[in-house]
Amino acid sequence: MSRISISLTVNGERTEVETEPREHLADLLRGRLMLTGTHVGCEHGVCGACTVEIDGVPARSCITYAGSCDGASVRTIEGFGDDTVMAALREAFMQEHALQCGYCTPGMLVAARDIVLRLPEADEARVREELAGNLCRCTGYRGIVRAVLGVLAARRPRSGHV
Amino acid sequence: MKPAVFSYARPKSWSDAVKLVASGARAGAGTQSLGPLLNLRLAQPDMIADLRHLPDYAGVVVSGGVLRIGAGTTHAAIEDGAVPGRTGEIMAGVARRIAYRPVRNRGTIGGSLAHADPAADWVAVLPALGGTAIALGLRGERRVPLAGFVTGIFETALASDELLRAVEVPTLPAGVRWGHWKFCRKVGEFSKVTACVLSVPGTAPRAVLAALDRPPLVIEDASALLDDTEAEAARIVSAFPELGEWRRAVAQTALRKAVAAVKQP
Amino acid sequence: MTAEPGGLGVGASPRRKEDARFLHGRGRFVADITRPGMLEVAFLRSPIAHARLLAVTKPAGQEKRVFTIADLDGIGTIRANSALPGFRVSEQPALAKDKVRHVGEAIAACVAESRAAAEDLAAICVLDYEALPAVSDMRTACSPTAPLLHESWSMNAFLETRRDDDVSGLDAIAAAKVTRTLRTSRQCMAPIEGRGVLAEWDPRLEQMIVTTSTQMPHVTKSGLADCLGLDEGQVRIVSPDVGGGFGYKGILLPEEIVCASLAIRLGRPVRWLEDRFEQLTAANCREHHYVITAWADRAGKLLGVECDAIVDAGAYSSYPFGACLEAAQIGSILPGPYILPLLRCHTVSACTNKPPILPYRGVARTGVCYAMETTLDALARQLGIMPQAIRLANLVPATAMPYRNLVGKVFDSGDYPESLRRAVAAIDVDKIRARQAAGETVGFGLATFCEQGAHGTSVYHAWGIPFVPGFEQAYARLAPDGVLELRVGVHSHGQGLETTLAQVAHEILGIHPDQVRVVHGDTALTPYSTGTWGSRAMVMAGGAVAEACRQLAERVAAIGAALMQVSGADVRVADGKVQRTDTDGFVTIADVARTWYRTPQNLPPGVNKGGLEVTAGYRPDPDTGTHSYACHAVVARVDTETGAVVLEDYVVVEDGGKLVNPMIVDGQVMGGLAQGIGTALYEEMPYDTEGQPLAATLADYLLPGTTDVPDVRLDHMETLSPWTTFGQKGIGESGAIGPPAAIVNAINDALAGLGAEVMDLPASPSRVLAAIQAARAVKA
Structure with missing residues (x-):
């Protein structure tokens, strides 16, 4: 199973994405959804540049993988609107x-x-x-x-x- | 770097999860410890079985003087008080100093313990609290004392076909004394030395010295350490000549500080 | 940018024009840019420090996706020459050829649709090599038995320099003499954004367009054109938003050459994004070793200094700054802000099996300041005088300015002793002494230094490196709607030049900074510049923009005067208008612009045919550089049980001349200071004896975080430089220079009662505790 299809809500919009299980959320957001405001800094969870909100709380998108985001609600820097x-x-x-x-x-x-x-x-x-x-x-x-x-x-x- | 190829499964039942693990899948929860290893290709599992959606994976159940903490309970939940009572108070204090909040929001107590990084916090603290790991395998649940759960660097008493289902820790009475001291050069960094001392009235104090590139040293009866701290700490640390001078010195300091916290009026 | 109470011109602190896009995630960095059909590159890198390369076996069936140097015939090696006598030139191939000389050296480029897939390819390439003994220690690199990295060389050194003042008589007359052996660690510049390259070939223009994370686009262009065998018109460098540079992003990368070459060969856009592992293990800086002796008289006045210094320059001389950027400057920087009568100095730029040493904010000065300032404190301790006393005895006084020191550096202006006095006054020294008397291991430390910035032709021509900065140019154009467009060849990657250059334009023309667009980061759009480095942008580009705006103002005034039917002598340009000096009459600059573009029939006879577009050049005269200077004063507490150091207080008194934007200057000083704290206490890239780097993640290579940098107290003096447009001085690196010296001096003051002294950086808990334990052993 080298590819999976997942469904997640990003910045309030439900979206279906086909991806690889190994793709981390930061790459998924940046590469597939063109939400490049989330940055990749270290890819080992230390620097915090990739921090986004997952299900309402901040999390590292570089060590959170596509599969586990199926059904999740994600908010990126582009998604705070009038907050x-x-x-x-x-x-x-x-x-x-x-x-x-x-x-x-x-x-x-x-x-x-x-x-x-x-x-x-x-x-x-x-x-x-x-x-x-x-x-x-x-x-x-x-x-x-x-x-x-x-x-x-x-x-x-x-x-x-x- | 990006991970090597792996496939992803989301088991719906514990028996499915155990079967996947028994067939070679790597159990994954918050992937906060596994993730860096995946990204560096230091871990290359064929499959990750995501435990996060299993029933009762997270959460705390109190019964008969025992707190059963689901392996999937996040550090953040523990920090925020998911574990009740004095035990919870102690664990919340530990949780708050694990990595950083965004990591704690996804990282789990079971994931961290099963990952068995010698420098990790629960690896040091849970044996000190005393209690039991609940392993789940094809033949059902098995109880492993937390004091012997971590057996090596990234090695545990879990069999290759077992998962960590939960940890059980005692509900400690309000009067227990707790000392916990770890040395990190920076907030959120992995500990270089951790010492814990738990003193429950009426029982022998227990101490743990951990984060020394080896499984934690559990001292079931640490009375001597409390009685003659300087000499006993020196004796304990002298058993680790492989550590450099600095690490040994700080290990001694750690024991001293943990004892001092327990003795604090 | 809205109107600010403090104004909008030079000296004001309006909010930054660039902030909004970053705060909303709209910054555009290399990694944010993709192209249709783009391929991603992963590099197969050397796992070994020194080896003869025998073969690379490409994965079966995937041979066309893996490229070695043999597949990229025609591309040149990176050569960063120097005119300094005795310099040995290294040839750095874009991909390893015959030999590998450091871990992480690129051997093959693997291309695929995704980075992960490209890494899959790299993982299954098979490397055949014959291991050679590694040179991992700069102190033994030059021994006759050391294996040679570059076999045509006679020894593993890029360069040796000597200055041979006779110090043999000083022992006889000095009241104090100290010798110290000191070391600074190998570091990583570690901008949070890594390097990134997107190369695409435009067949219509026959042009290579490289979007790359660089702070020196024009110099990169020259280097790249040379290596690719293209003429310079065939290379366009675009440098979009850059996530921190700090010197690292001034370097021409082998990866840039490879990506460009692949894009031509494959006919598809090709991108490589450096990851943290690659960056930490291949982008190094600093690592100095000193044996330094200083002599002083009874009052602490310096009689002379002797210094034997080695810098581990790694395996290659990187383009454009070369391998000697650090070591060869030691002799000229050592006197610091002091009057030094005699200097004997020998330096070696050692060649080792480590990645090439690259520039990092503070270049050379951080290490030299550390050596000189800790040695001064050792002298003071020996003489029994206070650290401030020995400095005051030697600092160049304000009355001596401009001052030419013994190595020929010319300090333009300032009151060095006053900065010291102010810093010391801000710290309660008596209280610290009282706490020490009560048994606390607390101490205070000072560092005084000056920072040469924006030095130009007269300094760099002697280096003979691939570029010599000359006149800086800026282009200014009034658009038909009256908006001012500025184009500059420097690059802004955190310094806020989009704001400060607009402030400069506002100062001259009175146009609101909201109506000024600063264009940078594209060689096709901007005039040539050597780029942003050496604390030069605000002096050089600031001066050039001011000059361009002045010339534009003259043309605007002439047209405006004609529109009002008055003489040019009766108008002036201010507040975005051409105003009559005798009445309230005016026309706006926008009116003038509209006339030029839309109603040229109304232009006066004899109007300047150059119109409302100006390219103007600027260079300070003399161009020996501005010297900002500072005194850092630190209070540090040492935990004698663990060796941990806590910074209790930190004071900086800085003189950057005219501060074009004080808020931004504070930000530069604070940011540099955090990096300096990293140098002092945290950052270290250790190598084992086989030349293997031992810190591959940010969990191993510790960057200072929020809890590690105190809320520093910043104080400014503003002695105008007599040589620059507004009196501004380069100040971008200053913050990173002082901290290691000041902090270690504070630590050593705290430990003085124990007889302990820290010598090596970083002053990690283990080093501090080792110093304490060594002192205890001596006493026992």
């Missing part, structure tokens, strides 16, 4: 100069959005810990961490009254 958290992160990334070459950025954003939603109380140390699986060779991370912290802070209810 308010992603919009806020994009704005903050620009404001804080959180990107240079832009190669790690899509994976970074997908991971960052998860942090914002999952850990609303995260402080700087926690944000750094949670982002440790996304490597950036350009920025030194300062802008990225500041951007995520800024979005977290803006989403917190204003304190000042008990």
Whole structure:
């Protein structure tokens, strides 16, 4: 069985793809669905450039294979449309100069959005810990961490009254 | 690099899954450990049998003082509290420091344990908690003590026709003391040395020294380590001359730190 | 880009024009581009460091999908010559011929419909070779018994250099003398995007179009044309979005030559995408070894330095920078920002069975700064003076600027001691001393250095490498709708040149940066440039764009004045308008553009026939380079149980002259700094004695992550360079230069009480602990 046909929902659209079981999700998205915003950085799960959402949570698309995506729902950087958290992160990334070459950025954003939603109380140390699986060779991370912290802070209810 | 050719199967029942594995398929769950090996062509299975859709593959069942954790339970689920009680608290703390969240979202406790990378976290921690691996083969389930489950580098007590179905760990009482210390140069990196100490009131403390390029060392009665930590840690570590000086020194530190955590008021 | 409170011109920090596409996944990198009928390439690579190649057996029935050098007759070898006396030229074949000289050297190209299928082919090729002893250690590479990599050579060295000041009298007069043996690790540049090449032959134009991840498209074009035997007009290089360069992407790759050759032969587009395994095992840099001695008087004033340095340059001299880029510069960089009276320096560029050494941000300076700055601290410890005191005793003072040092480098401007004083003031040194007294292994460390950038013809002509930078050119055109198009031969791959060059244009013409399009990364569209390297783009392309815009402004003013029926002397160009100086009257630049293109009947007699298109050239005078400089101050804590190092505080005081975009400058410094932290604490590509690389994944080769880079405190001085358009200085590499020196100095300060000292990079836990244990052994 060198080829399989799978059905998955990508950025809200159901799609059938014929592929090889050995093809990883990143190649499938990029090569077959022309969604090139997801980048391949290391293909061993370390750098995080390929991070996408699978069934609502971030995952490495380079070590997730086609077969296991049959029936899955995948969201890539192209699929966040008007998502308010992603919009806020994009704005903050620009404001804080959180990107240079832009190669790690899509994976970074997908991971960052998860942090914002999952850990609303995260402080700087926690944000750094949670982002440790996304490597950036350009920025030194300062802008990225500041951007995520800024979005977290803006989403917190204003304190000042008990 | 891209993987060599393999075929893919998604068994619908446990018996189908066992049959596939017995016929040579490689069991796959989140493929977070297997994936890098596939991509580097260091693993070249003919077929991957995807266990993720099997009934009760993930999830935790509590019964009679035992927590049965489905092999397919993800690290992230454990981090988020899927395992109840004091045991769950301990396991959540360990899970949070496995690789990175996107990896934890797909990586599973059973997959990691069956992969048996000596540096992996559950390989070190589960023997310390004490408990049993539930192997499933053509003749049914078999119970293997977790202390002896990992037998070598990437080697386990599973027979070639067996799957890891679940792990069982005890529901620990609130009063247990737990010490866990691992050395990573970077967050999410594989451990260079891990030490765990579990102290349950009324029983002998258990310790594990792991991530030393060999199966974990399980010390069922670690009373001596708690009593005379410096000397005993040195004695334990001296049994591994093949490790470099640094690794031995850090192993001693690991034991010391794990003991200190257990003793912490 | 929207209006920013801080303005839009030079010195402002508007948001980057390039951000939006990356934030939405619309960047376009080589791997994102496909062509109908495209074939993918996987390379069969050498599994062994040194061997005589006997045969490659292609898989039966698939012979036409596998190409060895014998199948690519007519393509030339890569030769990166140098005019430095004694240089030995290597011939690097695009695919191995007769011999392999490092693990990972490409032997055959396998083509298939998919990369995976191409790898399947490579996996079943059979390689027959006769193993030869490997040269894996640069220190023994030149011994008479070492096997020769290039058999026509007399020894395994690309080059030796010497400077022979007489230091024999210094022992007698010096108050202090220290000798250190130091080593920096072999590293990988490791941009997150690997290299990638898509080659296609256009039979109509008879042109080879290579879309490739390069930071130096025009130089790549020359090198490629030469190797393919095509004239330069037959090669077009397109460099789209590039996911980080750091020097690596300035190199002409054997894979580029092979892909281009295959595309011609097969009549189909051919693509190769470097994977991480290929990159880590074949793209190396740095690896210096020093024996360095320094003498000082009682006040810490340097009397002289003697240095014997070896750099492991690997197996070949890569194009265009060559094999001596690091070693041959050691002698000229060693004096650093200091007044040094005597220097004796011997360097060897050793040839070993490792991949060729390639440029990496900071080139040579990172290692040299490490050697000099750690040696200075050792001197200070011996003299019992503070690290800042020994530096202040030797730094070139502001009053001496411009200053020509003993090796002829000319520092353009700045106040080096002030940067040091500010950095030290930002750190609470007394508190650190108090913590040390309380038994904590905490320490502080300094590194001061300067970074020559944008150096040009007068420096490089003596090197005689395949290119010498001359005048930089920029093309500026006003389109009929008033939009300004800038075309430059430099490439932007993270530096934000699409923004900063638009800021420069705004500064001159007042056109809103939203109305400025910067075109780069295509040799068919842009003027020649040696590209983006050597911290030169903002000085050179910035200067050229400014000049082009000035010339354009003159032409616009002439037409605008005529439209308003006033003399050219009575108008000026500002805010996107030609404004009368005597009244409020104006015409917009867009009005002028419309007139030129749409209503030329309204143009004045005698109008410049060149129209609204200008190509202007620029070179600073003198072009010996700008010298930005910095002081890094670090507080580090050492865990004496594990050898782990925690960076508690990090301060950088930097002088990059006029900061065209301060936000982007901070980003450059921070990014370089993260790489420098990698050099200092994490990154290491070890080789075994057989020449096998031992770190094949990013789980083995550790790149700094979010938790490993502190939130650095950056402070700027802005001493304008007297030689550049706006006073800007090259600053792109600076961040990567200082960290190893500053961090190891902090570690050694922390360990001073134990009598321990770290010498080798990276200062990994095992090295730090070994130093502590060695010191304890000595005491015991």
